[in-house]
Amino acid sequence: xxxxIIKIQNMNKWxxxxxxxxxxxxxxxxxxxxxxxxxxxxxxSTLIRCINRLEEHQEGDIIVDGNELSEKTKDIEKIxxxxxxxxxxxxxxxxxSILDNCTLAPIWVKKMPKKEAQELALDxxxxxxxxxxxxxxxxxxxGGQQQRCAIARALCMQPKIMLFDEPTSALxxxxxxxxxxxxxxxxxxxxxxxxxxxxxxFAKEVADEVIFMDEGMIIEKAxxxxxxxxxxxxxxxxxxxxxx
Amino acid sequence: MQTINFLKPSxxxxxxxxxxxxxxxxxxxxxxxxxxxxxxxxTSFLPGSLTTLFPLIIGLIGLNMMRIDYxxxxxxxxxxxxxxxxxxxxxxxxxxxxxIIKALPQSLSWMILDATISGDSKDACTGTGACxxxxxxxxxxxxxxxxxxEFHWRINTAFILVIALGFVGYFMKExxxxxxxxxxxxxxxxxxxxxxxxxxxxGSFGLQWVETxxxxxxxxxxxxxxxxxxxCFPLGMIFALGRRSNLPAIxxxxxxxxxxxxxVPLITVLFMSSVMFPMFLPEDFFMDKLVRVIIxxxxxxxxxxxxxxxxxxQSLPRxxxxxxKSLGMGYWKMxxxxxxxxxxxxxxxxxxxxxxxxxxxxxxxxxxxxxxxxGMLALAKTNPKWLGFAMEGYIFASIxxxxxxxxxxxxxxxxxxxxxxxx
Numbered sequence: 001x002x003x004x005i006i007k008i009q010n011m012n013k014w015x016x017x018x019x020x021x022x023x024x025x026x027x028x029x030x031x032x033x034x035x036x037x038x039x040x041x042x043x044x045s046t047l048i049r050c051i052n053r054l055e056e057h058q059e060g061d062i063i064v065d066g067n068e069l070s071e072k073t074k075d076i077e078k079i080x081x082x083x084x085x086x087x088x089x090x091x092x093x094x095x096x097s098i099l100d101n102c103t104l105a106p107i108w109v110k111k112m113p114k115k116e117a118q119e120l121a122l123d124x125x126x127x128x129x130x131x132x133x134x135x136x137x138x139x140x141x142x143g144g145q146q147q148r149c150a151i152a153r154a155l156c157m158q159p160k161i162m163l164f165d166e167p168t169s170a171l172x173x174x175x176x177x178x179x180x181x182x183x184x185x186x187x188x189x190x191x192x193x194x195x196x197x198x199x200x201x202f203a204k205e206v207a208d209e210v211i212f213m214d215e216g217m218i219i220e221k222a223x224x225x226x227x228x229x230x231x232x233x234x235x236x237x238x239x240x241x242x243x244x
Numbered sequence: 245m246q247t248i249n250f251l252k253p254s255x256x257x258x259x260x261x262x263x264x265x266x267x268x269x270x271x272x273x274x275x276x277x278x279x280x281x282x283x284x285x286x287t288s289f290l291p292g293s294l295t296t297l298f299p300l301i302i303g304l305i306g307l308n309m310m311r312i313d314y315x316x317x318x319x320x321x322x323x324x325x326x327x328x329x330x331x332x333x334x335x336x337x338x339x340x341x342x343x344i345i346k347a348l349p350q351s352l353s354w355m356i357l358d359a360t361i362s363g364d365s366k367d368a369c370t371g372t373g374a375c376x377x378x379x380x381x382x383x384x385x386x387x388x389x390x391x392x393x394e395f396h397w398r399i400n401t402a403f404i405l406v407i408a409l410g411f412v413g414y415f416m417k418e419x420x421x422x423x424x425x426x427x428x429x430x431x432x433x434x435x436x437x438x439x440x441x442x443x444x445x446x447g448s449f450g451l452q453w454v455e456t457x458x459x460x461x462x463x464x465x466x467x468x469x470x471x472x473x474x475x476c477f478p479l480g481m482i483f484a485l486g487r488r489s490n491l492p493a494i495x496x497x498x499x500x501x502x503x504x505x506x507x508v509p510l511i512t513v514l515f516m517s518s519v520m521f522p523m524f525l526p527e528d529f530f531m532d533k534l535v536r537v538i539i540x541x542x543x544x545x546x547x548x549x550x551x552x553x554x555x556x557x558q559s560l561p562r563x564x565x566x567x568x569k570s571l572g573m574g575y576w577k578m579x580x581x582x583x584x585x586x587x588x589x590x591x592x593x594x595x596x597x598x599x600x601x602x603x604x605x606x607x608x609x610x611x612x613x614x615x616x617x618x619g620m621l622a623l624a625k626t627n628p629k630w631l632g633f634a635m636e637g638y639i640f641a642s643i644x645x646x647x648x649x650x651x652x653x654x655x656x657x658x659x660x661x662x663x664x665x666x667x
Contacts, residue, residue, distance in 0.1 A: 054566050080571070085567075092567070095585050108581060153571070
């Protein structure tokens with residue numbers, strides 16, 4: 001068995017006096033797909049934001065691809081470049097075209113030649129089926145198209161890990177499917193993924209493991225089939241009964 | 245024929261109403277116009293106060309009759325919607341129209357009909373109107389200050405060169421476009437400085453030295469505004485970013501800087517720059533007064549720019565920072581490619597506001613003895629040979645300033661439209 005690509009040990013995080021994450025222990029192996037679920041305010045988003053250090057943790061260790069994240073980490077940008085992230089609100093850059101959104105980081109962070117970056121971007125856009133929109137601006141696209149562009153933008157950095165922070169929560173029901181399809185095909189391609197979502201259908205289809213969080217703690221962590229078939233804790237049962 | 249209900253105009257008899265209504269409004273306007281322009285009182289048969297009120301009453305009745313909702317006539321609907329929604333608005337419309345008409349003949353005759361422009365001394369101005377001769381005679385002074393007449397071509401050439409260099413960005417090749425910001429922020433000001441130094445100041449290449457004290461008029465307005473605008477923007481950007489920095493030292497230095505410069509009046513800053521500042525400098529160190537003034541205004545306006553830009557930075561959602569960071573961009577890349585382009589686009593109106601204020605603040609440099617356009621006016625109006633023409637001078641200066649400022653604000657609208665990408 002290989003070394004885990006993400007390793008979190010005894011991690012605690014506070015927002016002021018409020019403890020959002022309590023004693024988190026988590027190991028994710030390469031090519032595994034993890035789905036994180038739980039009620040809102042349970043710290044799911046904060047957890048994955050800690051993995052690329054958009055949030056700082058106060059106690060414990062987070063090791064991503066062999067690099068420990070702490071205040072001393074000098075090359076946090078290098079680690080972030082290897083960890084792609086997709087946000088609930090898409091967060092595309094509205095002043096740039098779809099193509100430029102995708103090529104910006106490869107050109108300026110990875111120093112890729114412009115032509116190569118554009119080819120890569122068009123390739124990725126094709127995979128999420130919006131290559132015909134490449135020259136439009138984000139404001140001209142539907143929510144689902146924007147989110148697929150955001151996925152393509154993250155993939156253009158050729159990351160080792162992809163984090164999804166409730167990627168379908170801000171979308172119309174009709175558009176959820178097209179985004180989930182893009183994520184499923186990405187998962188089948190062997191990407192390491194951590195997905196915060198309420199889409200249990202997606203979890204059943206692709207996840208290797210499901211994590212249930214509540215009040216800043218990991219309540220349950222189990223193989224997908226086991227998680228849905230016989231959840232151990234009562235809290236998980238209650239949650240599943242409400243959401244399914 | 246239907247009976248006409250005067251109080252209730254309606255669609256059914258729209259023709260009668262609109263014709264009678266517009267006729268009455270026309271009568272009231274004719275009365276006022278003949279009164280103002282021809283000095284004929286058409287309604288002299290009416291008793292005293294009614295004569296003055298007559299056009300108002302007639303006009304009101306006329307407008308009332310024309311007020312037909314959904315008349316189907318586009319012009320009439322437009323008129324009703326904009327200036328004739330109710331009786332009060334109709335009254336305001338009439339009053340404004342009448343006062344414009346009443347004021348027109350006097351101003352027209354003063355500015356054009358009775359004005360003088362021939363001749364080249366005060367004696368030519370004998371009429372009751374404006375004396376544009378004054379502007380004509382002093383024109384070169386207003387444009388170039390005390391700069392020797394035979395060297396005015398040097399100022400003109402320098403300005404043409406500087407403007408031409410400013411347009412270089414439009415013709416730059418595609419692969420050089422990424423150096424555009426560098427060009428405008430650093431290279432262009434340096435070249436412009438050298439051009440102005442060698443051409444206008446002279447002293448080398450066989451050009452006679454002209455000290456900055458002799459510079460003046462509109463050309464000085466341009467020089468001061470140009471350098472202040474070009475420097476205060478990047479400086480303001482730096483302090484705006486500094487104020488939002490996580491590093492306490494940088495943050496508090498920026499706050500102190502901004503609060504200090506925003507707290508002092510420009511006029512004292514100018515005094516300081518010309519009187520106090522040289523005292524702190526070593527004996528043999530010389531800095532031209534004009535340079536000191538430009539630095540002072542730049543530092544002053546940079547504080548305002550900084551706050552305007554900070555407003556733009558604050559209005560960006562946090563997600564933009566998150567997205568840029570998650571793609572592996574560091575502080576500078578994130579700001580240069582993601583944050584600043586969006587923030588600056590948002591603050592174009594605010595920046596334009598600051599810049600217009602800057603241009604209109606340049607006359608203040610008169611207090612340190614530099615006479616730009618308004619300063620030259622102040623000098624000219626106290627010239628014993630030309631006493632009593634302040635009005636003409638100030639109207640002239642207002643028109644010039646208005647043209648400059650209007651051009652700038654138009655340009656800012658263009659920029660806004662150009663960088664609009666949402667929908």
